[in-house]
Amino acid sequence: MTQAKTAPLLVELLTEELPPKALARFGEVFSAGVFAGLSQRKLVADNVAYQWFATPRRLAVLIPDVLDIAADQQVEEKMMPVSVALGADGQPSPALLKKLEAKGIAASELPKFSKRMDGKSETFFYTMQVAGAHLNDVLSGIVADALKKLPIPKMMRWGDSDVQFVRPVHGLIQLHGDQLVPGEVLGLPSRQQTLGHRFLSKGLITIPDATAYAETLRTEGKVMADYAERRGTIGGELAAKAQALGAQINQADGLLDEVTALVEWPVVYVGEFESEFLEVPQECLILTMQQNQKYFPLLDASGKLRNQFLIVSNMAVADPKHIIGGNQRVVRPRLSDARFFFTQDRKEPLASRISKLGNVVYHNKLGTQLDRLLRVQNLATQIGNAIGADTTHVARAAELAKADLVTDMVGEFPELQGIMGRYYAQHDGEAADVAEAIADHYRPRFAGDELPSGNVGCAVALADKMDTLVSFFGIGEKPTGDRDPFGLRRAALGVLRLLMERQLPLELPALISWSAGTFPAGTLQADFESGLLAFITDRLRNLLKDQGEPQDVVEAVLGVNPARIDRVPARLAAVREFVAVPDALALAAANKRIGNLLKKVEDLSALGTPSSALTTEAAEKALFDEVTALAPTVSEAVRNEAYTDALMALARVRASVDAFFEDVMVMADDPQVRQNRLALLKTLSDQMNAVADISRLAV
Secondary structure, eight states: OOOOOEEEEEEEEEESOOOGGGHHHHHHHHHHHHHHHHHHTTSSOTTOOOEEEEETTEEEEEEEEEESBOOOEEEEEEEEEHHHHBOTTSSBOHHHHHHHHHHTOOGGGGGGOEEEEETTEEEEEEEEEEOOOBHHHHHHHHHHHHHHTSOOSOOEEOTTOOOEESSOEEEEEEEETTEEOOOEETTEEEESEEEOOTTTOOSEEEOOSGGGHHHHHHHHHOOOOOHHHHHHHHHHHHHHHHHHTTOEEOOOTTHHHHHHTTOSSOEEEEEEOOGGGGGSOHHHHHHHHHHHHOOEEEEOTTSOEEEEEEEEESOOOSOTHHHHHHHHHHHHHHHHHHHHHHHHHTTSOGGGGGGGGGGSEEETTTEEHHHHHHHHHHHHHHHHHHHTOOHHHHHHHHHHTTGGGGSHHHHHOGGGTTHHHHHHHHHTTOOHHHHHHHHHTTOOOSTTOOOOSSHHHHHHHHHHHHHHHHHHHHTTOOOBTTBOTTOHHHHHHHHHHHHHHTTOOOBHHHHHHHHHTTSOTTSSOTTOHHHHHHHHHHHHHHHHHHTTOOHHHHHHHHTTOOSBGGGHHHHHHHHHHHHTSTTHHHHHHHHHHHHHHHTTOSOGGGGOOOOGGGOOSHHHHHHHHHHHHHHHHHHHHHHTTOHHHHHHHHGGGHHHHHHHHHHOOSSOSSHHHHHHHHHHHHHHHHHHTTTOOGGGGOO
16 A cells, blocks of 8 residues: 655635635635545644635635545444344345445445444444545545635636636646646646736746745745735835824725735835815715725824825836826826715705605605604604703704715715715704714714714614614514624614613613604504514623623623613622622522512412511511511612612521521412412512512522
8 A cells, every 4th residue: 555645735726806805705715615625535634724825816725734645444334224124034135235236335244234223223334444535536626615615696707618706717726745736627727837926927937846835926926925914014014104104094994905805916105185185074085095996095193184195006116106196196086076076065055955865765664764864853852852962953963864865975975974964064054063963873883883972962873773673673674693684783782882881861662662653653563662672682681791791690680671771780780799799699599489489470469568467487577577678778779779789788688588488388378378478579579689680690
């Protein structure tokens, strides 16, 4: 038998320019797929660290210590139940003979079969020696399978070929050490050559061995193949250029990743535009530079936009003036468009655009954007009145909040909705808090985003998000699995953060009810409110756990369905402190026991108030006295939001509770005595659960 050898394995697929936003994901999925295929065939150890590469024109993976031939394996295969495999005479049945023939197993092998119970039947198993996989035989199939797993939404074909891929393909390398692994993928035969940079390199580049791949491409091809290295290099050059200019970079989510996927040999240059464009709101200029041109705008120390930007180019040249000049010429029309939109939009007051929202459908079951505006305005006014905001300003901000949706600027850049509304409201002379609320009502837009700065903005933001939640839950459009097309999880998180972090004194069930009341009769499904409340509560559970709150503490607080979300942090703090008290867990267990007893009562309200006259046992009388004395203390503490005091007062009854359960038969034969004891436990339970369901703390 030939001795197996190990060597590094390189696989590269050379293509036309790949989709930049998907490049990193392609690189990760492709390399993982190749590694998994090798691992399944025992050609590489499971714990080997591999390196993936991705540039605009290639996907590649380098895996160390890959075997050329895997070791032979003993494989056990279940055949069939013994009762089916053998006839009454003990000879192989036709069914078994047919299966043996299909498997290429001689009938003479039957004595080598093992028997054991499999489920309820005795079953034959056969252990066979399977030859190890040969890398030369399986690699192309592994690569092809890995390519099929890429998250490609739409394939293309080119020329007269039937081959399909996300982009045309030009080359395939399958190199084991310095040996070419033969094979074909996507119609391409394996070879040892690749191409370098489209402009800075000429002709085919030979890769002498797998480990020389990255360095050969770098020196001969002017290609930095490692995605992570290229990204780090770009980030470092951007920071260095900005520092040299005494500026800071306006970072955009995903832009660094996108430019990393657009270049193979990154070089950073500085571009400029006419300072007169700075009269346009900087958000507009920044967005057009980042979104359309993939530039990095520069800001001064105060965060104000400068008339300079950084270009990540794919060309290294001695004199970059033509590259810089070309980019400056290209960006100028974009900035001119932004200036034109801004000038044109301001010719018409923001308020005059409100009626146009009647022509914009929000949802076919929920009416137009104008219908939605009126609902939000109604709800925001109720909220504003409840939190002490200027309701005149709240109503005006809600009325104008969506008007910028029909402006030219927002039509071109939807990301600027709210921001442009603020600028146009300021231009029209609207009150400062009204203008700010127009921008703020979208906040928080994502996890960690800032909240509205004032009560007017909070009222409109809360109304906007509640309307979204009630609208779509009310018509049965709930999130399912990973699908949340209407952003309801984000809206729920926004509601919770507004209530909790801005400490708004509002009850969540009331907010749902207020919002539902703004819809025409028959619009919303019946009884959707409980489902929406459960959905928001589940978002709160996840939010609190993400913030590091202990799970049992979270479940205890949410177990009493707190209506006031602003009070949840104080309740959590009180429970955390209560848990540290020696008697806490014993009381939690007692509360759980009480809860189990009370579950047997059909109508808890019929229990009434416990009576001292019906107490007969000493331990019962003692608990009655303690519970009676405790009630006003707990009630006052909860009313004053002194939740820690309420829980600490409860800790004092532990001894009386233990004695009661030790000495008293709750389910007494006398109905009156039994009902009185249950009423006493119900009263105690109400006090125990006034802050949180402490039974959730029991182990």
